Amino acid sequence: MALPTDFINKYQHLLGQKEANAFIQSFSKPARHGFRINPLKENRPRGVNLTNATEHCQFGYYGEVTGKTVDHQSGAVYSQEPSAMYVGEVAHPKQHERVLDLCAAPGGKTTHLGSYLQNTGLLIANEINSKRSKILVENTERFGLTNTIVTNTTPEVLAARLPNYFDRVLVDAPCSGEGMFRKDPDAMQYWNLDYPAECAKRQRTILKEAVKTLKPGGILVYSTCTFSPEEDEQIIAWLVKTYGFNLLPVKKFPGMDSGVPEWADGNSDLQNCVRIFPQHFSGEGHFIAKLQKPTSEPVHQQSSKHHRDVAINQNTQPMNAEEQNLWADFERQMLKKPIFGRLVTFKHDLYSVPEITPNLAGIKIVRLGLQIGTFKKSRFEPSYALGIALHPQDVIHPLAISYASWQKYVHGDTFSVDKSLKKGWYQLICEGQPVGFSKVVNGIAKNFFPKGLRFQAD
Numbered sequence: 298m299a300l301p302t303d304f305i306n307k308y309q310h311l312l313g314q315k316e317a318n319a320f321i322q323s324f325s326k327p328a329r330h331g332f333r334i335n336p337l338k339e340n341r342p343r344g345v346n347l348t349n350a351t352e353h354c355q356f357g358y359y360g361e362v363t364g365k366t367v368d369h370q371s372g373a374v375y376s377q378e379p380s381a382m383y384v385g386e387v388a389h390p391k392q393h394e395r396v397l398d399l400c401a402a403p404g405g406k407t408t409h410l411g412s413y414l415q416n417t418g419l420l421i422a423n424e425i426n427s428k429r430s431k432i433l434v435e436n437t438e439r440f441g442l443t444n445t446i447v448t449n450t451t452p453e454v455l456a457a458r459l460p461n462y463f464d465r466v467l468v469d470a471p472c473s474g475e476g477m478f479r480k481d482p483d484a485m486q487y488w489n490l491d492y493p494a495e496c497a498k499r500q501r502t503i504l505k506e507a508v509k510t511l512k513p514g515g516i517l518v519y520s521t522c523t524f525s526p527e528e529d530e531q532i533i534a535w536l537v538k539t540y541g542f543n544l545l546p547v548k549k550f551p552g553m554d555s556g557v558p559e560w561a562d563g564n565s566d567l568q569n570c571v572r573i574f575p576q577h578f579s580g581e582g583h584f585i586a587k588l589q590k591p592t593s594e595p596v597h598q599q600s601s602k603h604h605r606d607v608a609i610n611q612n613t614q615p616m617n618a619e620e621q622n623l624w625a626d627f628e629r630q631m632l633k634k635p636i637f638g639r640l641v642t643f644k645h646d647l648y649s650v651p652e653i654t655p656n657l658a659g660i661k662i663v664r665l666g667l668q669i670g671t672f673k674k675s676r677f678e679p680s681y682a683l684g685i686a687l688h689p690q691d692v693i694h695p696l697a698i699s700y701a702s703w704q705k706y707v708h709g710d711t712f713s714v715d716k717s718l719k720k721g722w723y724q725l726i727c728e729g730q731p732v733g734f735s736k737v738v739n740g741i742a743k744n745f746f747p748k749g750l751r752f753q754a755d
């Protein structure tokens with residue numbers, strides 16, 4: 298791979314000739330692939346090879362997964378390169394915490410954080426880019442995250458609305474992406490010698506706001522997929538100096554390196570950070586730091602389980618009487634236990650929002666928790682997201698379908714089912730995974746697979 302000359306010279310200077318040679322040569326080797334399995338699903342994925350588990354990530358495996366499979370469509374797996382998997386592992390939220398993923402699209406880390414939260418507490422996944430925030434929504438839905446609100450706003454707006462609010466904040470920062478060069482050589486086109494410093498400026502702007510959203514004593518995880526000290530150790534040194542954060546040690550698995558104090562201000566605590574270099578570790582490259590916000594006074598262990606703000610924003614409403622009846626009918630016919638969260642309507646859609654959702658007025662929300670369905674004229678239509686999120690064991694009418702029927706389903710076609718099936722809604726199950734809802738009428742399963750997601754499966 299033809300790397301920029303300035304890039305080679307820079308790392309020869311930083312790493313020394315011998316180490317730099319190994320680093321540069323690693324770019325000519327094949328990229329490493331990986332995936333995580335989804336612990337929120339009742340059943341393990343059946344179509345992937347689960348023999349090569351990663352040591353550093355509880356849910357991780359080496360290997361490649363493709364998009365047009367049951368495991369992928371149902372959210373049973375999430376494709377993620379092996380070093381990126383260590384970020385969620387380091388962040389590792391505890392159940393019932395309030396967590397912010399500030400730079401979240403397409404959702405690799407969000408889905409990983411959600412794997413730990415187990416749909417408890419609150420996860421706000423924010424993405425500043427509107428188009429990318431929609432992909433983030435797709436991935437949170439696919440993964441079956443019911444405690445997650447997706448917002449599309451700036452760090453400044455979130456910090457102004459939710460100061461000192463989160464137990465844990467992840468800043469997986471936009472960066473110069475040097476760890477992407479092997480996987481995606483196009484990522485090199487933006488690179489020049491000044492680019493890391495430009496990215497660092499933006500990272501400091503984001504972090505200034507991230508710091509405000511974190512409660513005293515809260516945990517901040519900062520990560521990049523780049524090797525440049527300007528965006529890694531130097532950012533952390535600045536954070537520690539400016540805000541008095543405590544740099545916490547992060548476990549290093551074989552092949553992981555420590556942060557390098559000499560590449561910043563010499564603070565020996567910088568060794569607590571993790572560097573993942575492709576010449577030492579089976580992954581593309583990352584930098585991760587874990588920090589704690591100082592507490593000027595003792596933090597009272599306020600359980601977020603009991604916190605409950607009333608309003609969500611000015612546009613949400615409780616269900617009206619007709620909607621309540623339609624929902625109650627659906628719930629009685631379809632669900633073995635009541636739906637999680639707080640139910641609110643937004644226009645004609647019914648949402649389940651996490652119990653501890655704060656007032657989000659003034660923040661652009663792209664996904665208000667889990668969309669349960671839509672009230673149409675005198676009927677309720679369950680959503681695709683609900684059809685994927687519900688565990689088959691909690692549904693009164695699961696319907697196992699063949700792979701051939703699934704192919705028709707994801708293509709947007711109807712398919713035949715047993716003629717004796719009663720008319721009504723069924724949760725479709727393929728290879729043990731819930732794949733959405735269908736309405737069965739006279740032996741035909743009608744298609745409700747979202748138009749924008751349809752594809753031709755092999």
Ligand SMILES: C[S@@+](CC[C@H](N)C(=O)[O-])C[C@H]1O[C@@H](n2cnc3c(N)ncnc32)[C@H](O)[C@@H]1O
Binds near residue numbers: 405425469470471
């Ligand atoms: C490294 S990517 C995040 C990857 C994501 N965490 C994942 O694991 O899938 C960084 C994200 O930050 C967003 N971003 C860019 N500028 C930003 C800014 N000024 N404030 C917040 N986010 C920004 C980008 O749109 C991008 O989606």
